[in-house]
Amino acid sequence: MPSPANPDFESxxxxxxxxxxxMELIGATLDRVEPxxxxxxxxxxxxxxxxxxxxxxxxxxxxxxxxxxxxxxxLFPAEAGVLTVEFKLHLLAAADGERAIAVGEVIRxxxxxxxxxxxxxxxxxxxxxxxxxxxxxxxxxxxxxGVKD
Amino acid sequence: MPSPANPDFESxxxxxxxxxxxMELIGATLDRVEPxxxxxxxxxxxxxxxxxxxxxxxxxxxxxxxxxxxxxxxLFPAEAGVLTVEFKLHLLAAADGERAIAVGEVIRxxxxxxxxxxxxxxxxxxxxxxxxxxxxxxxxxxxxxGVKD
Amino acid sequence: MPSPANPDFESxxxxxxxxxxxMELIGATLDRVEPxxxxxxxxxxxxxxxxxxxxxxxxxxxxxxxxxxxxxxxLFPAEAGVLTVEFKLHLLAAADGERAIAVGEVIRxxxxxxxxxxxxxxxxxxxxxxxxxxxxxxxxxxxxxGVKD
Amino acid sequence: MPSPANPDFESxxxxxxxxxxxMELIGATLDRVEPxxxxxxxxxxxxxxxxxxxxxxxxxxxxxxxxxxxxxxxLFPAEAGVLTVEFKLHLLAAADGERAIAVGEVIRxxxxxxxxxxxxxxxxxxxxxxxxxxxxxxxxxxxxxGVKD
Numbered sequence: 054m055p056s057p058a059n060p061d062f063e064s065x066x067x068x069x070x071x072x073x074x075x076m077e078l079i080g081a082t083l084d085r086v087e088p089x090x091x092x093x094x095x096x097x098x099x100x101x102x103x104x105x106x107x108x109x110x111x112x113x114x115x116x117x118x119x120x121x122x123x124x125x126x127x128l129f130p131a132e133a134g135v136l137t138v139e140f141k142l143h144l145l146a147a148a149d150g151e152r153a154i155a156v157g158e159v160i161r162x163x164x165x166x167x168x169x170x171x172x173x174x175x176x177x178x179x180x181x182x183x184x185x186x187x188x189x190x191x192x193x194x195x196x197x198x199g200v201k202d
Numbered sequence: 203m204p205s206p207a208n209p210d211f212e213s214x215x216x217x218x219x220x221x222x223x224x225m226e227l228i229g230a231t232l233d234r235v236e237p238x239x240x241x242x243x244x245x246x247x248x249x250x251x252x253x254x255x256x257x258x259x260x261x262x263x264x265x266x267x268x269x270x271x272x273x274x275x276x277l278f279p280a281e282a283g284v285l286t287v288e289f290k291l292h293l294l295a296a297a298d299g300e301r302a303i304a305v306g307e308v309i310r311x312x313x314x315x316x317x318x319x320x321x322x323x324x325x326x327x328x329x330x331x332x333x334x335x336x337x338x339x340x341x342x343x344x345x346x347x348g349v350k351d
Numbered sequence: 352m353p354s355p356a357n358p359d360f361e362s363x364x365x366x367x368x369x370x371x372x373x374m375e376l377i378g379a380t381l382d383r384v385e386p387x388x389x390x391x392x393x394x395x396x397x398x399x400x401x402x403x404x405x406x407x408x409x410x411x412x413x414x415x416x417x418x419x420x421x422x423x424x425x426l427f428p429a430e431a432g433v434l435t436v437e438f439k440l441h442l443l444a445a446a447d448g449e450r451a452i453a454v455g456e457v458i459r460x461x462x463x464x465x466x467x468x469x470x471x472x473x474x475x476x477x478x479x480x481x482x483x484x485x486x487x488x489x490x491x492x493x494x495x496x497g498v499k500d
Numbered sequence: 501m502p503s504p505a506n507p508d509f510e511s512x513x514x515x516x517x518x519x520x521x522x523m524e525l526i527g528a529t530l531d532r533v534e535p536x537x538x539x540x541x542x543x544x545x546x547x548x549x550x551x552x553x554x555x556x557x558x559x560x561x562x563x564x565x566x567x568x569x570x571x572x573x574x575l576f577p578a579e580a581g582v583l584t585v586e587f588k589l590h591l592l593a594a595a596d597g598e599r600a601i602a603v604g605e606v607i608r609x610x611x612x613x614x615x616x617x618x619x620x621x622x623x624x625x626x627x628x629x630x631x632x633x634x635x636x637x638x639x640x641x642x643x644x645x646g647v648k649d
Contacts, residue, residue, distance in 0.1 A: 074251040075258040078227065102223040103268075104351050109224040110286050111267050115260020119252075137259050138464060139336070139488060141290035141439060141588050143615050143635060145608045160633060161592045165463065166436060166490070168590050168633070186607060186615070187288070187635060188590060190437060190488060192464070202253050287613060288637060290439050290588060292466050292486060294459045309484060310443045314612065315585060315639070317441050317484070335458060335466070337441060337485060339586060339637060341613070372549040373556040376525065400521040401566075402649050407522040408584050409562020416558050417550075435557050437634070439588035485586070500551050 057088045062127040066091070069126065069202035073119065081116050083123070089159035091123040097151050108148035113155065113173050113185050117142060121157030121169035125191040126202070128162050133193050134200035140189035142171060148184045150175025157189070167191040206237045208280040215240070215272050218351035222268065230265050232272070238308035240272040246300050257297035262304065262322050262334050266291060270306030270318035274340040275351070277311050282342050283349035289338035291320060297333045299324025306338070316340040355386045360425040364389070367424065367500035371417065379414050381421070387457035389421040395449050406446035411453065411471050411483050415440060419455030419467035423489040424500070426460050431491050432498035438487035440469060446482045448473025455487070465489040504535045506578040513538070513570050516649035520566060528563050530570070536606035538570040544598050555595035560602065560620050560632050564589060568604030568616035572638040573649070575609050580640050581647035587636035589618060595631045597622025604636070614638040 059065065063086045070076060070083045076093075079101060085092040093116040095101070095108075103109040118137055126135045154174045161168040173185035194200050208214065212235045219225060219232045225242075228250060234241040242265040244250070244257075252258040267286055275284045303323045310317040322334035343349050357363065361384045368374060368381045374391075377399060383390040391414040393399070393406075401407040416435055424433045452472045459466040471483035492498050506512065510533045517523060517530045523540075526548060532539040540563040542548070542555075550556040565584055573582045601621045608615040620632035641647050 069253045072251075072253040073258060074247075074249045075261055078249040098223075100223045100227040102221075104218045104221040105283075105349060109222060109264060109268075110289075111260060111264025112224055114263040114267070115258060118259050118263070134254075137293050139290060139292040139437070139466075139486075140259075141288060141635065143288040143608075143637065144286050145615060161590075161630070168437075168592060170633075183608070186617075188437075188588065188633065190590065200254060288586070288615075288635075290486065292459075292488065294466060310441075310481070317443060317586075319484075332459070335468075335486065337439065337586075339441065367551045370549075370551040371556060372545075372547045373559055376547040396521075398521045398525040400519075402516045402519040403581075403647060407520060407562060407566075408587075409558060409565050410522055412561040412565070413556060413558025416561070417556075432552075435591050437588060437590040438557075439586060441586040442584050498552060 057127055058129065059131040066123050066126055070123065075115060079112060079115065086127060088127050089124055091120045092154060092156050093120045094152060094154045108153050110144050113148055113153060114142055116153065116155035117171040117173050117185060120155040121171045121189040122191060124157035124159050124169050125167040128159060129193055132201055133195050134197060134202055136192045136194055138190040138192050140171065140187060142185050142187035144185055146182050146184045148175050150177040152176045165193055206276055207278060211276040215275055219272065224264060228261060228264065235276060237276050238273055240269045241303060241305050242269045243301060243303040257302050259293050262297055262302060263291055265302065265304040266320040266322050266334060269304040270320045270338040271340060273306035273308050273318050274316035277308060278342055281350055282344050283346060283351055285341045285343055287339040287341050289320065289336060291334050291336035293334055295331050295333045297324050299326040301325045314342055355425055356427060357429040364421050364424055368421065373413060377410060377413065384425060386425050387422055389418045390452060390454050391418045392450060392452040406451050408442050411446055411451060412440055414451065414453040415469040415471050415483060418453040419469045419487040420489060422455035422457050422467050423465035426457060427491055430499055431493050432495060432500055434490045434492055436488040436490050438469065438485060440483050440485035442483055444480050444482045446473050448475040450474045463491055504574055505576065509535065509574040512649065513573055517570065522562060526559060533574060535574050536571055538567045539601060539603050540567045541599060541601040555600050557591050560595055560600060561589055563600065563602040564618040564620050564632060567602040568618045568636040569638060571604035571606050571616050572614035575606060576640055579648050580642050581644060581649055583639045583641055585637040585639050587618065587634060589632050589634035591632055593629050593631045595622050597624040599623045612640055
């Protein structure tokens, strides 16, 4: 894993996360910020459910996409912004749990493009189930007016 | 497009949608339910944003995943449930708008698996921008205890 | 669809295609080159098969990837090269046919990234079956030593 | 990893691989067959190239798709066939090497669907480069006339 280009990577990441209104709405927290690896989690509430009462795949996608995006962002130069180009997610098991945890990890870090692996788990009665896995392409945005995160 | 196996497809779809807690939380509405095609939309609120103040990709994914899932569901036999196996989404443009619209359309409808195309647009000052496109695999669940949608 | 930046797009595309050794090995031909849309086809031979005697998914991927790559390439400036960033393909039906046809079409053409839709069909006894669909991200390479296609 | 349902998994896998005509055409060999993990490799020849003289992404896809398909197949019951439902591949680096190696590994093994991770490397002058990564969905085919691999 390359070292972060910006020693301030954690505070920049936390500041950007705090500007994502959706994270507050769904109750997600930014649990770990390491170079090239970020973890976000979320407690279950009926307001986050699909029709069977489990976490909706879109909610899992929301925290997985941000986990990957910020994993890439930790390695970006200061002043660069991050953009998701595309992502794919396999839903491996019903997201039936009291809590969901998403981890994004950088697989390849390039000047323009970054590729991350995305994974998510649900916890129920102390047992973790791997409920989603996938991959994501990010783009580093440099010199776009007003885009710094 | 195959005809719906179940003449009741619209009311079954609407009933299932109303059980997705996340749709109420984000304010999404089920605008159109046709055989093999479903449309869901959503007004912008700061609570749905990513760090630049646009719709978060996860929110777009949430309505796109449900649009595709229900597009497939309209063609399922009564008593069958639907499960997203995987999906991929390209974020084609910043989701900067007052409203987001997601459309799911069945490309291939099989006994066990269904493939859908997912698309999303944002509207701003009367202009539509195609902000996301992708594809999705769904599974028909038959005879799973308690899973009927 | 944006107009080609380079009036010479067809001859540049055909010249590049002729340098892809794999196309000759599998017997693929570049049938149509239009701005933002390219078609490649292939006759069946047992040497192209998977274990059931149909076209191998990798062979379909090979012509679909090149069709999409060259669809993007038709819109690139002269001297720019093309690189596949990622692609996803759904295998919708057994690729059982005498001929396979792949079409790549540009969905979004950007300065750095291009997104294409990929589709493939097989023909058997005069009937076409849609056997694959998917999407692809391409990158425009400018100013890389020796990369001009 | 679940144990193979069929003690004969290696010979069944090797027999099926030998029926894939494309593997002989491109010169691929089935190097390792373990429960839930398969490795396929390939020497470079100009006939396998894209326009810059590297392995074509479609060739990498061909061995990656078969590696994943057979990784899943090792865990299938006897008499069951395997089908690729979809796959996605990121091209992480130019596939510039004397040899390419693809590995498929089962992430989740279900009754109907299996999810694999796909990876590929190129070797050049003794150095390995990770040139592709992705994921794949497979389907277990049971009781389809004539489909036993």
